[in-house]
Amino acid sequence: xxxxxxxxxxxxxxxxxxxxxxxxxxxxxxxxxxxxxxxxxxxxxxxxxxxxxxxxxxxxxxxxxxxxxxxxxxxxxxxxxxxxxxxxxxxxxxxxxxxxxxxxxxxxxxxxxxxxxxxxxxxxxxxxxxxxxxxxxxxxxxxxxxxxxxxxxxxxxxxxxxxxxxxxxxxxxxxxxxxxxxxxxxxxxxxxxxxxxxxxxxxxxxxxxxxxxxxxxxxxxxxxxxxxxxxxxxxxxxxxxxxxxxxxxxxxxxxxxxxxxxxxxxxxxxxxxxxxxxxxxxxxxxxxxxxxxxxxxxxxxxxxxxxxxxxxxxxxxxxxxxxxxxxxxxxxxxxxxxxxxxxxxxxxxxxxxxxxxxxxxxxxxxxxxxxxxxxxxxxxxxxxxxxxxxxxxxxxxxxxxxx
Amino acid sequence: xxxxxxxxxxxxxxxxxxxxxxxxxxxxxxxxxxxxxxxxxxxxxxxxxxxxxxxxxxxxxxxxxxxxxxxxxxxxxxxxxxxxxxxxxxxxxxxxxxxxxxxxxxxxxxxxxxxxxxxxxxxxxxxxxxxxxxxxxxxxxxxxxxxxxxxxxxxxxxxxxxxxxxxxxxxxxxxxxxxxxxxxxxxxxxxxxxxxxxxxxxxxxxxxxxxxxxxxxxxxxxxxxxxxxxxxxxxxxxxxx
Numbered sequence: 001x002x003x004x005x006x007x008x009x010x011x012x013x014x015x016x017x018x019x020x021x022x023x024x025x026x027x028x029x030x031x032x033x034x035x036x037x038x039x040x041x042x043x044x045x046x047x048x049x050x051x052x053x054x055x056x057x058x059x060x061x062x063x064x065x066x067x068x069x070x071x072x073x074x075x076x077x078x079x080x081x082x083x084x085x086x087x088x089x090x091x092x093x094x095x096x097x098x099x100x101x102x103x104x105x106x107x108x109x110x111x112x113x114x115x116x117x118x119x120x121x122x123x124x125x126x127x128x129x130x131x132x133x134x135x136x137x138x139x140x141x142x143x144x145x146x147x148x149x150x151x152x153x154x155x156x157x158x159x160x161x162x163x164x165x166x167x168x169x170x171x172x173x174x175x176x177x178x179x180x181x182x183x184x185x186x187x188x189x190x191x192x193x194x195x196x197x198x199x200x201x202x203x204x205x206x207x208x209x210x211x212x213x214x215x216x217x218x219x220x221x222x223x224x225x226x227x228x229x230x231x232x233x234x235x236x237x238x239x240x241x242x243x244x245x246x247x248x249x250x251x252x253x254x255x256x257x258x259x260x261x262x263x264x265x266x267x268x269x270x271x272x273x274x275x276x277x278x279x280x281x282x283x284x285x286x287x288x289x290x291x292x293x294x295x296x297x298x299x300x301x302x303x304x305x306x307x308x309x310x311x312x313x314x315x316x317x318x319x320x321x322x323x324x325x326x327x328x329x330x331x332x333x334x335x336x337x338x339x340x341x342x343x344x345x346x347x348x349x350x351x352x353x354x355x356x357x358x359x360x361x362x363x364x365x366x367x368x369x370x371x372x373x374x375x376x377x378x379x380x381x382x383x384x385x386x387x388x389x390x391x392x393x394x395x396x397x398x399x400x401x402x403x
Numbered sequence: 404x405x406x407x408x409x410x411x412x413x414x415x416x417x418x419x420x421x422x423x424x425x426x427x428x429x430x431x432x433x434x435x436x437x438x439x440x441x442x443x444x445x446x447x448x449x450x451x452x453x454x455x456x457x458x459x460x461x462x463x464x465x466x467x468x469x470x471x472x473x474x475x476x477x478x479x480x481x482x483x484x485x486x487x488x489x490x491x492x493x494x495x496x497x498x499x500x501x502x503x504x505x506x507x508x509x510x511x512x513x514x515x516x517x518x519x520x521x522x523x524x525x526x527x528x529x530x531x532x533x534x535x536x537x538x539x540x541x542x543x544x545x546x547x548x549x550x551x552x553x554x555x556x557x558x559x560x561x562x563x564x565x566x567x568x569x570x571x572x573x574x575x576x577x578x579x580x581x582x583x584x585x586x587x588x589x590x591x592x593x594x595x596x597x598x599x600x601x602x603x604x605x606x607x608x609x610x611x612x613x614x615x616x617x618x619x620x621x622x623x624x625x626x627x628x629x630x631x632x633x634x635x636x637x638x639x640x641x642x643x644x
Contacts, residue, residue, distance in 0.1 A: 085644075147642040225642070233643055234552045240644070277641060285554055292551045292558050296544065344541065350548035360641065 023126055024104035026095040027055040028084060028112050037115035043067035045119035046126070054098045073098065081198045084112050085226040087173050089189035090198040096186030099179060106130050107182045111173025112226035121220030128216040129176040135213035136204055137176035138167045142222045145373045146277060146364070152377045153359050154241060154331060161328075161384035162248060162255040162391075163209040167217045170205040171240070174220065177204075181213055201243040210254040237356060238349035245338040252339075256392050277368075279317060279361040286361070287313055289354030296351050300337040305329050312358060322362035324383035330355055331384070332391040340398055433501030437494065444493025448486040455482040495526055521581075528577045535573025539566045564603045571595050 025042060027035070035057050042053060046069060054073040078097060079090035087109060099107045106129045110117070121139075128137035141148070151169055159170035177185065185202055192200035208215050228236055248255065290313040298306055308326040315321070337348055367373050455461075464481045502518050543566035550558030575592035578584050584591075 144642070146640070148644065149641060150643045225644075227642070228644055236644060281554075285552075288554060288556065288558070289551045292547060296548070344544070347544045347548055350552060353552050360643075 022052070022102070022104045023049065023106050023108060023130060024052045024054060024095070024099045024102055025108045025110065026091070026098060027053060027057070027110055027114065028091070029056050030112070030114070032057075034113070034115045038110070039067065039070055039072075041115065041117065041119045041122060043069055045122040052098075052102050052104060054095070073102070079193050079198050083199045083228075085173075085228045086171065086201065087111060087175070088198060089192040089200040089202055092182070092185040092189040092202055093193055095177075096182040099182055105179055107177045107179070109173075109175045109177065113224040114174065116222075116224040117174060118221055121218065121223075124218045125174065125176040125220065128218055129178050132216060133214060134176075134216035135178040135181040136208040137216040137218050138169065138204065139172040139174040139220045139223075140168050140217050141172070141220065141225070143225070145367065147225065149360055149363070150237060150240060150356070152373075153327070153356060153363070153380070155244060156377065157328070157381040157384035158244060158248065158331060158335075159203075159205055160381045161388050162258070163206050163251070164255075164258045165205045165209045165215055167205050167215060170203060171201070173226070174223070175204060176218075178213075181208060184208075184211060184213070201240065203244065203247045206247050206251055209258070210251050234350060234353050237353055238346065241334075241352060242338070242345065242349050245335050248335055249339045252395065256395065277364045279320070279364050282357040282361040283317055283320060286354045286358040289351075293351050293354065296343065296347065297355075299342055300348065300351070301330065301333050305333065309355075317361075318365070320358075320362055320365050322359050324380045325387060327359050327362075327380065328384045328387040329390065332387060332394070335391065336394055336398060339395070429505035429507075432504035433498075436501035436504055437497040440493045440497025440500065441490075444490040444497075447493060448490040451489055452482055452486045455485060460485075495522075498522055524581055528580050531573060531577050531580060535569060535576070539569035539573065542566065542569055560606065561603075564599065568596065568599055571599065 023046070027038060030038060035055065039053065042051065048069075050069050050071060052071050052073055054075055056075060056077050075094075075098060077090060077094045079093050081088040081090035091109065095107050095109050098104075106126065108122070108126050108129075110122075125137050125139065128134045148169070151171065155170050156168055159165060159167070181204075184207055185204060188207055189200070189202050192198070192202075205215065230236065290309060294306075297309065301309070305326060308323070312320070312322060334348060334352055337343065338345060342348070343351075363373070363376060366376050460482050461480050499519065499522065502522065543562045546565045547558055547562035550561050555561065571592065575588055575596075578588045
């Protein structure tokens with residue numbers, strides 16, 4: 001078994017009192033009030049430690065001085081990114097450069113709206129890298145039942161099945177990195193920067209897993225998640241799913257060898273939402289797509305999956321259910337088509353949107369019927385793991401018969 | 404008199420046979436030139452394929468130009484595209500050399516002055532046909548997927564309209580390039596293109612009025628029913644990211 005990472009939960013470990021490393025905290029561009037709230041949280045999180053806080057925000061005109069334990073570094077980013085709601089290649093390059101220049105041994109990268117993270121969570125993230133020998137500590141958010149659905153439906157199951165890595169939020173925006181992990185991510189990010197793709201997404205879990213670095217997952221509780229400026233689901237899904245598919249393509253040599261399933265997670269039994277979500281628009285979108293995009297889907301999906309979609313298209317809303325293995329096969333076939341360029345990649349990712357909406361509708365129907373949302377997500381991830389041999393087989397011999 | 408008829412017939416037959424005899428070496432030269440250049444083309448294509456494969460050309464192209472070239476290449480491989488272009492350039496060169504040889508062997512006939520420009524125009528027309536088809540298919544899919552994701556009920560109709568607009572435009576360009584039809588083609592193209600646009604406009608504006616209004620109503624309903632963040636009475640919204 002080529003297990004790639006050891007996952008540890010550092011949130012329960014007691015915080016050591018002795019300062020053993022130099023920590024750099026890299027903040028995004030924040031408004032004045034948000035910056036001060038974040039600095040106050042950082043000061044509360046590390047009362048006995050002097051830490052470096054790098055921020056591109058202007059510190060001039062600031063009414064209240066920074067706490068004594070925080071050494072502020074105002075810097076101009078060498079690489080700038082237009083995206084602020086998620087970490088991009090530019091963020092990793094800037095953070096590593098600052099960490100190197102200031103002889104930091106660990107780096108804490110915080111995303112937008114970081115003022116909403118509790119001091120204990122900040123401390124737990126940093127300590128897991130400074131003292132628990134983890135190379136990557138990744139945040140585990142306490143999200144609402146209908147939040148981060150792309151993560152639940154695509155990113156987490158694919159990441160868990162292919163990279164054999166446990167983190168529930170592979171594209172988390174709050175990370176703690178050892179210096180070597182920061183260097184690894186910056187090296188990957190630099191390739192995109194040199195191609196003038198500063199907004200490219202980097203997948204820390206895949207990077208860490210592929211070089212067998214230790215990954216820790218830290219429960220950080222509720223956090224305000226920043227939202228993208230543009231609310232166009234099609235383009236955002238294409239951007240994120242496209243980046244994940246490209247990462248899967250790039251790491252093919254690793255994930256074909258990585259085996260093993262993740263142990264069942266302990267998940268909180270979330271209370272069901274008071275009001276049921278309206279799934280009619282999503283079902284309408286799926287049915288409209290079924291009548292129009294069938295020809296395009298048939299270039300990508302095998303007959304079995306098309307039959308499953310046909311059944312779905314005539315299913316009534318109240319009993320609408322997409323089987324987990326059908327969704328796993330669909331995602332895997334789209335990954336394959338992305339690799340083989342069966343159709344234009346923009347078209348391919350555009351054709352995924354209605355299928356994703358069908359999965360969301362199915363998930364919501366299941367939740368409405370009393371299934372705990374997290375249980376469904378874990379079952380889905382297990383279905384992705386079970387079907388991994390299908391992906392490996394078709395990846396190696398794509399011209400073989402499609403079931 | 405019969406003698407004169409016989410003479411003129413035999414002279415005519417002699418002339419035709421002589422012409423044919425002088426025509427055949429040229430034809431053989433044309434075929435040999437095409438065959439030899441096709442073989443050279445195949446060798447060049449194989450060599451290029453091997454060199455580019457060993458240089459990981461496809462992977463470099465995929466990294467440096469995410470979609471542009473690979474999507475238009477056969478089997479999504481820029482290496483194959485380069486190899487095939489090299490092969491067909493050699494074949495076209497063979498034709499040009501063959502026609503010149505044919506011309507030289509046919510004692511002063513001006514076949515090449517007539518055929519060569521037509522051959523180059525034909526190659527141009529074939530290139531136009533291929534590009535036109537690719538663009539039509541690309542735009543058809545783009546419009547179809549975009550319209551379906553925008554939840555337009557008439558997505559299929561719109562995409563077919565775009566596809567046929569591009570195909571008609573391509574056909575007109577090809578005929579114009581080959582100088583076939585002259586003003587008739589321009590006129591026919593104008594009528595056909597204008598007709599398609601008018602049909603689309605009328606169909607969307609009048610024939611599909613109900614569909615359009617239903618589609619627009621649904622959009623308005625969606626916008627109006629979009630929950631207000633400040634209103635606690637609204638159900639919890641879906642957040643995909």
